[in-house]
Amino acid sequence: MTKVPITLTVNQHDYHLEVEPSRTLLEVLRLDLGLTGTKSNCLQGTCGICTVLVDGMAVNTCIYPILRAADKNITTIEGVAAGNNLHILQRAFLEHQAVQCGYCIPGMLLSALALLQENPAPSPSEIQTALAGNLCRCTGYAKIIEAVQAAAVTMQQEREGA
Amino acid sequence: MSTRYEYHRPATWIEAAQLLRHYADEAKILAGGTVILNQIARGVITPKHLVSLDHLPDWNRLDLNDGLRCGAGVTYRQIERATADFPPYSTLHEAAQKVGSTQIRNVATLVGNLCHASPAGDAITPLMALGAQVVIFGLGGTRTLPIESFLVGPKTTILQPGELVQQLIIPKPPSRTISTFIKTGRRHAMEISTVNIAVCLTFAPDETCLEARLALGAVAPTPIRAHEAEKRLVGQPLTSEIIRAAAELAVQATDPISDLRASADFRRHLVGVMTRRALESCRLMGSAS
Numbered sequence: 001m002t003k004v005p006i007t008l009t010v011n012q013h014d015y016h017l018e019v020e021p022s023r024t025l026l027e028v029l030r031l032d033l034g035l036t037g038t039k040s041n042c043l044q045g046t047c048g049i050c051t052v053l054v055d056g057m058a059v060n061t062c063i064y065p066i067l068r069a070a071d072k073n074i075t076t077i078e079g080v081a082a083g084n085n086l087h088i089l090q091r092a093f094l095e096h097q098a099v100q101c102g103y104c105i106p107g108m109l110l111s112a113l114a115l116l117q118e119n120p121a122p123s124p125s126e127i128q129t130a131l132a133g134n135l136c137r138c139t140g141y142a143k144i145i146e147a148v149q150a151a152a153v154t155m156q157q158e159r160e161g162a
Numbered sequence: 163m164s165t166r167y168e169y170h171r172p173a174t175w176i177e178a179a180q181l182l183r184h185y186a187d188e189a190k191i192l193a194g195g196t197v198i199l200n201q202i203a204r205g206v207i208t209p210k211h212l213v214s215l216d217h218l219p220d221w222n223r224l225d226l227n228d229g230l231r232c233g234a235g236v237t238y239r240q241i242e243r244a245t246a247d248f249p250p251y252s253t254l255h256e257a258a259q260k261v262g263s264t265q266i267r268n269v270a271t272l273v274g275n276l277c278h279a280s281p282a283g284d285a286i287t288p289l290m291a292l293g294a295q296v297v298i299f300g301l302g303g304t305r306t307l308p309i310e311s312f313l314v315g316p317k318t319t320i321l322q323p324g325e326l327v328q329q330l331i332i333p334k335p336p337s338r339t340i341s342t343f344i345k346t347g348r349r350h351a352m353e354i355s356t357v358n359i360a361v362c363l364t365f366a367p368d369e370t371c372l373e374a375r376l377a378l379g380a381v382a383p384t385p386i387r388a389h390e391a392e393k394r395l396v397g398q399p400l401t402s403e404i405i406r407a408a409a410e411l412a413v414q415a416t417d418p419i420s421d422l423r424a425s426a427d428f429r430r431h432l433v434g435v436m437t438r439r440a441l442e443s444c445r446l447m448g449s450a451s
Contacts, residue, residue, distance in 0.1 A: 001168055001169065021168075021169035022166040022167050022168075022169055022212075024199070043203050044200045044203050044204060045196055045199065045200050045265070045266065046200075046352060048263065048265055051265055054268075057239070057268040058264050058265045058268060059265050059268055059269050060196075060265045060266070060269075062199075062203070063195060063196055063199035063200055063203070063269075064195070064199075064269070065169070065192065065195055065199070065212075065214070067169065067171070067214070068195075068214075068216065111264060111265070114264075128350075129259075129264070129351070130264055131264075132263050132264065132350065132351030132352065133262070133263025133264050133265040133266065133351065133352060134263075
């Protein structure tokens with residue numbers, strides 16, 4: 001099928017591309033845009049490793065048709081830190097040792113970010129529900145949940161301090 | 163990279179129906195895509211054409227003015243939020259919260275999931291409990307059916323080639339209506355129900371049951387209504403004795419299989435327990451209001 005022109009807005013930058021319509025957002029992010037922070041794993045929408053935010057909502061990019069991604073605001077892991085300044089959430093993951101092999105982390109961070117943007121003070125149970133679609137084989141999740149809770153507190157303090 | 167499939171984006175319902183009739187077995191409808199793209203990735207299906215609905219008028223419109231009307235593209239996320247503060251819709255709200263994961267709920271559609279027609283479909287039993295009607299668009303015109311008639315067998319609906327679901331309609335629940343939903347599975351998320359139950363009761367002013375709908379999932383070739391259990395409840399107060407009797411009748415309505423998630427015996431056992439708990443929960447909610 002002939003390629004179709006599309007504009008993807010990723011991390012507040014517009015990319016003008018020509019894409020084959022049957023491709024997925026994951027493929028285009030990694031292969032066309034070189035944004036390999038979003039990882040590839042099950043390719044079936046079950047593990048959450050490929051999670052990216054589309055208009056602030058977490059989605060599995062491996063099953064997200066590329067043409068649906070046009071005219072949306074996409075945030076990948078590359079867009080979370082501000083230059084070299086890590087986001088509070090990223091710092092919390094490091095401080096609480098929530099990272100082992102690291103492979104689930106980009107997706108995990110984005111799901112957590114989406115949660116905190118909508119629910120600034122989530123309970124542990126709400127965090128679990130929000131992250132239930134992000135599998136981790138290393139950590140057993142406890143420190144991830146701790147890190148998200150800690151980040152929520154810090155983010156709230158920052159809002160109050162400002 | 164080779165083309166996997168042709169991607170069509172019809173702008174009218176007639177165009178969509180024409181594409182589906184023309185390409186017939188070679189085409190699949192793309193609503194949210196969480197099942198279709200998963201099946202394509204796994205090689206379970208190899209459609210040559212996907213007909214995407216996202217350019218159709220009102221495709222993701224959700225209307226709560228007079229009952230609930232939802233278009234083919236309304237996501238579980240939209241449903242979850244829209245039904246949060248209206249107790250008669252609790253059964254649908256609770257089911258919508260439990261489908262898949264956050265990532266799936268943000269994209270998957272209620273109508274698409276209904277059309278997938280899994281016997282264990284979480285949101286299908288609530289739709290049955292709420293008396294949902296399905297609006298089908300075809301080149302011959304639209305037709306509206308009760309949801310029970312729409313589901314024909316495991317993963318089989320009544321849709322003919324060239325037909326697609328345009329809308330779901332839930333009639334406005336009468337006052338004093340309470341509903342609930344219980345799902346049992348091996349884990350709390352990303353799970354296909356072992357058994358699920360949706361109950362919707364309308365009470366008379368004297369607190370007897372005026373209307374009862376009890377729908378069971380994953381215990382028959384399609385989600386089913388437990389009609390004898392429902393009849394047992396109507397005209398009665400919700401006493402422990404009546405609840406026990408209804409639970410037993412619900413078990414008798416089932417025809418479960420044994421599979422990797424549970425044995426038929428365990429499913430029957432679950433139905434008895436879950437029916438009792440669902441009705442007790444309705445009793446508590448009823449007396450609280």
